[in-house]
Amino acid sequence: MIAAPGTLPWLARHELRLGWRDAMAAATGGKRSRAFGWLIGGGLVYALMFLIAWFAVRPAVQDGIVIDKPVLVTVTGTIFLFWTVTLSQALESVTRVYYTRSDLDLILSSPASPARLFAVRSAAVFLGTFMLSGLLISPLVISLTIQDGPHWLSAYLVLACFASLSVAIAIGTTRLLFRLAGPRRTRLLAQIVAGIVGAGFVIGIQAAAILSEGGFSRLALFQSPQLIAAAPDATSLLWMPARAAMGSVGEGIALAILGFCILLATIIFVAPSYARLASAAAGLNHIRSTRRASSTAFAPRSQRQTLRRKEWKLLQRDPWLLSQTLMQLLYMLPPALLLWVNYGSSGSTFIVIVPVLVMAAGQLAGGLAWLAISGEDAADLVTTAPIAPSTLLRAKVEAVLSIIIALLAPMIIALLFITPPMALAVAVCGGLAAASSTAIQLWFRVPGKRSQFRRRHTASRIATITEALSSILWAGTGALWAGNSIMAIGAALFALLVLGLARLLAPRKG
Amino acid sequence: MTSPALALSGLTKSFDRPVVKGVDLTIAAGEFYALLGPNGAGKTTILRMVAGLLKPDAGSISIFGIDALADPIAAKRVMAWVSDEPMVYDRLTPLEYLEFVSGLWEVEPALAQKTAHELIDWLGLAPHANELCGGFSKGMLQKVALAGALVHDPKVIILDEPLTGLDAGSARQVKDVLREKVATGVTVIMTTHILEVAERMAERIGVIADGRLIAEGTLAELRTRLGRESTLEDIFLDLVAQGSQAA
Numbered sequence: 001m002i003a004a005p006g007t008l009p010w011l012a013r014h015e016l017r018l019g020w021r022d023a024m025a026a027a028t029g030g031k032r033s034r035a036f037g038w039l040i041g042g043g044l045v046y047a048l049m050f051l052i053a054w055f056a057v058r059p060a061v062q063d064g065i066v067i068d069k070p071v072l073v074t075v076t077g078t079i080f081l082f083w084t085v086t087l088s089q090a091l092e093s094v095t096r097v098y099y100t101r102s103d104l105d106l107i108l109s110s111p112a113s114p115a116r117l118f119a120v121r122s123a124a125v126f127l128g129t130f131m132l133s134g135l136l137i138s139p140l141v142i143s144l145t146i147q148d149g150p151h152w153l154s155a156y157l158v159l160a161c162f163a164s165l166s167v168a169i170a171i172g173t174t175r176l177l178f179r180l181a182g183p184r185r186t187r188l189l190a191q192i193v194a195g196i197v198g199a200g201f202v203i204g205i206q207a208a209a210i211l212s213e214g215g216f217s218r219l220a221l222f223q224s225p226q227l228i229a230a231a232p233d234a235t236s237l238l239w240m241p242a243r244a245a246m247g248s249v250g251e252g253i254a255l256a257i258l259g260f261c262i263l264l265a266t267i268i269f270v271a272p273s274y275a276r277l278a279s280a281a282a283g284l285n286h287i288r289s290t291r292r293a294s295s296t297a298f299a300p301r302s303q304r305q306t307l308r309r310k311e312w313k314l315l316q317r318d319p320w321l322l323s324q325t326l327m328q329l330l331y332m333l334p335p336a337l338l339l340w341v342n343y344g345s346s347g348s349t350f351i352v353i354v355p356v357l358v359m360a361a362g363q364l365a366g367g368l369a370w371l372a373i374s375g376e377d378a379a380d381l382v383t384t385a386p387i388a389p390s391t392l393l394r395a396k397v398e399a400v401l402s403i404i405i406a407l408l409a410p411m412i413i414a415l416l417f418i419t420p421p422m423a424l425a426v427a428v429c430g431g432l433a434a435a436s437s438t439a440i441q442l443w444f445r446v447p448g449k450r451s452q453f454r455r456r457h458t459a460s461r462i463a464t465i466t467e468a469l470s471s472i473l474w475a476g477t478g479a480l481w482a483g484n485s486i487m488a489i490g491a492a493l494f495a496l497l498v499l500g501l502a503r504l505l506a507p508r509k510g
Numbered sequence: 511m512t513s514p515a516l517a518l519s520g521l522t523k524s525f526d527r528p529v530v531k532g533v534d535l536t537i538a539a540g541e542f543y544a545l546l547g548p549n550g551a552g553k554t555t556i557l558r559m560v561a562g563l564l565k566p567d568a569g570s571i572s573i574f575g576i577d578a579l580a581d582p583i584a585a586k587r588v589m590a591w592v593s594d595e596p597m598v599y600d601r602l603t604p605l606e607y608l609e610f611v612s613g614l615w616e617v618e619p620a621l622a623q624k625t626a627h628e629l630i631d632w633l634g635l636a637p638h639a640n641e642l643c644g645g646f647s648k649g650m651l652q653k654v655a656l657a658g659a660l661v662h663d664p665k666v667i668i669l670d671e672p673l674t675g676l677d678a679g680s681a682r683q684v685k686d687v688l689r690e691k692v693a694t695g696v697t698v699i700m701t702t703h704i705l706e707v708a709e710r711m712a713e714r715i716g717v718i719a720d721g722r723l724i725a726e727g728t729l730a731e732l733r734t735r736l737g738r739e740s741t742l743e744d745i746f747l748d749l750v751a752q753g754s755q756a757a
Contacts, residue, residue: 289642291603298609298623306613310602317601317642378597381658384561385614386587 006112011120018103019124038461046139053139054147061147067246069234073227075242083162086133088198090163090170093125095190098174098183098274099281114275122171122267130163155245157252162241164259168266175270175277183280199330303387307395308402311372315403318371318450350415350422354482355475357411357426362433362471365404369441372396375450397438404434422482429478436470436499443506466502470495513575515539515666515697521559521569529555531721532569537714539574539665540695542688544702544712548750552721553701557668560699561591573666587615590659594671596651597658600644604635604654607643608661615662622661629657633683649680656684660691667691669700673707685711709742717749725749 003009024035065071097118107117137159144152173193177186232238244252301309334356373396376382382392408430416423444463473495480488516537523530530552537543547553558564560571562582571578571585578585598607605626612622630639633653638646643654652672659667667688673681688698689711702708708715709729717725717732725732732745740748 289645290640291606291642293603293605293640297605298612298619298626300619301613303614303616306610309613310599310610313606314599314601377599380561380563380591380593381597381611382614383563384586384589384591385611386583386616387614388583 006110006116008116008120011112011116012123015120015124019128041461049139050143053143057140057143057147061144065148065246067234067243069231070228071246072234072239072242073231075245076239079158079162079241079245082133082137083166084197084200086129086163087166087169088194089132090125090129090166091173091190091194091197093128094122094167094170094174095187095194097121097125098178098278099187104278105282108275108278114278115271118271118274119267122167122263125170126163126167126263129166130160133159133163149247151247151249154247154249154252157249157256158241158245161244161252161255161259164256164263168259168263171266171270175273178273178277178280183277187281196330203330203333303385304391304395304398307382307387307392308399311396311399312403314450315368315371315399350419351479351482353411353415354422354425354429355479357408358429358433358478359471359475361404361408361430362437362467362474364407365400365434366437366441366467366471368400368403369397369438371450372400373438373441374445374448376447377450379447393442397442400438401431401434404430425478425481429474429481432477432495433471433474436474436495437467439499440467440470440502440506443503462502462505466498466505469498470502473498512539513572515541515574516560516699517570517572518556518560519570519572521556521571522567523552523555523559523564524567529721530559530566533718533721533723535716535723535726537697537699539697540692542692542698542700542711542713544700544708544715545718546702546705546708546715546746547718551718553718554670556718557591557670557699557701561589561668562586563591588665590662590664590667592652592655592659592667592669592672594674596648596655598643598646598651598654601642603640603642604630604657605639607654608657611658612661617662625661625663626657629660633657633687648675649677652676652684653680656687660687664696666697666699669698671701671703673702673704705742705746715742717746719750724752 003013108114134156137155141152141155144155174186174190177189177193181189240251241255244255373393408426412423412427412430415426440463444460446460473491477488477491477495480491514536516535518533518535521530521533521535522528533552533556535556545553545556555564559566560573560578562578562585566579573585574588576585576588599610602610608626608629609622612619612626617625627639630636633656635650635653635657638650643651646654652675656672659669669688672684676684685707688700692698700708700712712729714726714728715732716723725735727735729742729745732742732749733740736745736748
């Protein structure tokens with residue numbers, strides 16, 4: 001049956017079709033031929049996740065899972081960790097509901113109800129959040145269901161509750177930001193909030209673990225006797241989500257209903273303002289922002305200096321980059337805190353810092369390199385300029401690596417005073433991780449607009465995977481080197497192997 | 511004898527099918543040359559090869575006697591490229607953009623600064639010189655791109671549909687700038703779908719159809735070839751129809 005045009009089901013059908021095509025395009029990069037490979041690859045990874053989950057829960061199931069206070073503390077902590085990630089994702093998605101133009105102008109200029117459109121798009125965000133999170137927890141939940149019983153399926157009810165709450169909070173936050181900061185700053189602020197929420201809780205717990213336990217482990221904090229002693233009784237309402245996730249179906253249903261009601265109320269409350277705010281967001285394209293003329297403008301510079309200056313200026317003015325960099329910097333806070341707290345103690349305390357810094361260098365370099373190398377808004381201009389392609393690329397790589405050096409240098413210098421060998425390990429492995437990520441971006445570069453940053457991973461799955469793998473392997477090399485293990489050579493060889501593989505698989509430029 | 515501004519010989523390019531099929535073309539220095547053709551005829555591909563954005567499969571490109579394939583940097587030094595999509599950074603101001611372009615072409619800084627300010631005044635961009643280009647209209651962006659093309663004082667300006675999407679005022683300004691440049695000896699090569707522009711501004715017109723240069727000459731020469739008094743639109747449509755039949 002075809003729904004009447006303009007009604008909720010009709011709009012939902014339209015949204016579902018677009019959402020499906022977007023998801024397929026994101027997964028396959030617009031190439032149908034990739035769908036099969038993606039299905040097989042994704043299936044294998046998922047099967048591996050199932051295997052890991054299966055064997056991880058097996059001993060606990062065999063011993064019999066007892067719902068006591070320590071277990072409730074750990075499960076609740078884990079649920080909240082997971083929730084921050086879904087909240088961060090929901091914030092991103094809700095911002096797009098207001099700012100992504102595509103068909104918005106068409107629909108808003110039609111007689112269709114903007115409030116209905118908002119309701120449908122909010123529901124789509126909920127569905128996306130629920131499904132993605134569901135995909136992540138399913139290996140664990142299904143393993144538990146098979147091994148221990150179907151009561152574990154109630155975890156999906158908790159997930160529905162937290163997905164609803166995430167979307168409701170995201171809608172409320174976005175609406176509040178529109179009110180407080182205006183449409184011009186809301187998108188950037190929402191991205192920053194999403195970054196802080198996504199990383200903040202994890203980092204906060206790590207920081208608490210460092211301050212109280214002297215280590216990095218989040219689980220160590222959840223299992224600390226002081227925390228368990230201070231936590232309320234096992235019958236407390238605070239543990240309701242944990243109890244529901246562990247098979248209390250009644251509590252699960254109550255939570256799901258509560259979550260849906262809060263989401264529904266938020267949508268009903270915010271929907272009337274949607275058309276006005278989305279139109280205000282659309283008007284931003286015409287707003288002009290003024291910059292003070294630089295006193296060093298038109299100073300003598302070489303071509304490479306000119307290019308580096310342009311890259312730095314664009315990176316500095318890129319709100320997306322700002323939030324991404326902030327995320328990376330946030331992840332560097334716990335190691336910095338560990339350095340601060342343990343300053344003066346033995347060098348071995350700092351081994352945990354090495355892989356974190358190396359990993360951050362690799363990941364940050366990957367994003368920056370994409371922006372500088374592939375995300376060229378005036379590709380024709382720089383190609384038609386009288387400059388050798390090698391000089392052009394060298395300037396862009398220099399622009400990226402100098403930022404990484406500037407960010408890592410303070411930590412390396414601090415480390416140098418405590419344990420010079422570890423400082424050397426961070427400098428060398430961080431440099432190699434950054435250089436590897438940059439090289440992979442260079443080999444797999446596909447010219448695109450900087451605004452396509454979010455979709456950069458769809459251009460090449462191989463580039464994404466090898467970039468992540470090389471960062472992990474260089475981080476491992478750094479950690480093993482810092483621990484004086486000969487295994488560091490093996491990890492470094494693996495990293496080089498991954499790099500070689502990426503070079504082999506990279507499309508030939510002709 | 512001075513070298514022609516542009517000399518193409520046997521220029522060929524294929525993607526999934528042949529797009530440019532052995533084009534020979536010579537354009538004299540200081541000439542205003544319009545390249546016409548239906549959509550997909552190969553005009554833009556030819557100009558992109560000349561600008562160094564695409565590598566030809568065969569043939570040669572000479573710009574003021576410089577072999578553009580053997581020494582692309584020397585060729586690019588005397589050339590400017592303006593496409594229908596303005597090549598401008600959203601997060602740079604027009605002045606910063608011109609500073610960047612001058613740096614790429616290694617223009618002496620004091621001269622670059624003077625020229626940049628003159629161009630900004632000339633194109634009516636002075637009130638917006640320190641605003642980020644992100645909020646500009648298409649016409650303003652195209653004027654910034656044109657200023658970028660002129661700031662390094664090129665001897666050849668290649669424009670691909672530069673008037674697409676411009677309002678009457680902006681289009682007039684762009685046309686005036688191009689006329690003045692031709693008057694000072696600069697060579698302008700332009701593709702356009704607006705036949706009236708080609709009719710009024712170009713000294714010679716080339717018609718491309720199905721990857722081949724099927725006719726070339728002044729408007730009078732093209733009329734003579736067709737054997738009747740017609741508008742450029744009639745001539746163009748007849749030539750393209752003949753070209754399609756011949757293909």
